[in-house]
């Protein structure tokens with residue numbers, strides 16, 4: 001049987017702001033932080049409620065020093081979870097409140113992560129998130145900024161934010177441009193029940209899709225996703241908390257795998273969701289009681305990572 005605790009793990013969908021350590025946030029805010037301010041509990045009923053937990057962490061990501069220290073502490077916090085490689089994502093445009101540029105934000109996070117890597121041996125790739133509620137021009141500027149760091153710590157682009165209010169079709173130009181420049185991307189899609197967003201993500205040429213739950217509504221599209229080898233980054237605990245999945249009994253992981261889709265299991269937000277990779281993988285094992293399935297999702301993570309990782 002797999003020893004989930006000791007297994008060297010990959011986490012491909014992990015938001016920096018939702019995964020900050022509470023002691024480091026307390027240091028940066030100069031006050032105590034109650035868990036209820038930055039974590040949801042089992043009573044969470046919507047994505048809107050879930051998103052209120054990001055206000056405080058975002059305040060801690062506004063200066064070069066804080067970004068660097070938070071990024072370093074984040075990587076260190078992954079040691080007990082036996083993470084071997086993490087793809088950590090954040091939206092540089094949310095860290096401009098005290099005058100930093102997107103470029104400076106990315107540089108600061110990369111510096112902190114590099115220091116964390118020296119201390120822990122954990123390798124990383126950064127995914128920069130464009131934001132649905134920002135203008136097309138702002139998102140295109142982010143593309144220019146992140147492109148400079150591509151291959152030097154940054155590995156891909158993502159689109160995050162309120163999917164129900166801002167569908168993927170509004171970002172056609174952004175992803176056309178990303179594709180033209182050969183910048184790999186993943187898109188949060190199908191988290192709020194909208195299968196059309198998954199379809200457009202596939203059409204735009206996404207290498208991976210965040211959550212993708214609504215894909216279960218369309219068998220043909222499932223086949224297309226499998227045929228193209230697109231990775232689906234599922235995050236079970238978060239999906240239950242935001243009601244993206246109504247219950248574990250209806251969780252479509254098994255159906256996606258049966259269709260041959262490369263699904264990986266990830267944390268989404270370690271602090272907000274109070275989770276770890278060990279917890280997510282244990283949840284999947286307890287739900288399906290299928291060791292082979294567990295091995296498959298681990299293999300899928302290796303195969304769909306943006307940076308090739310030597311397997312152990």
Ligand SMILES: [Zn+2]
Pocket residue numbers: 013015188210268
């Ligand atoms: Zn996410």
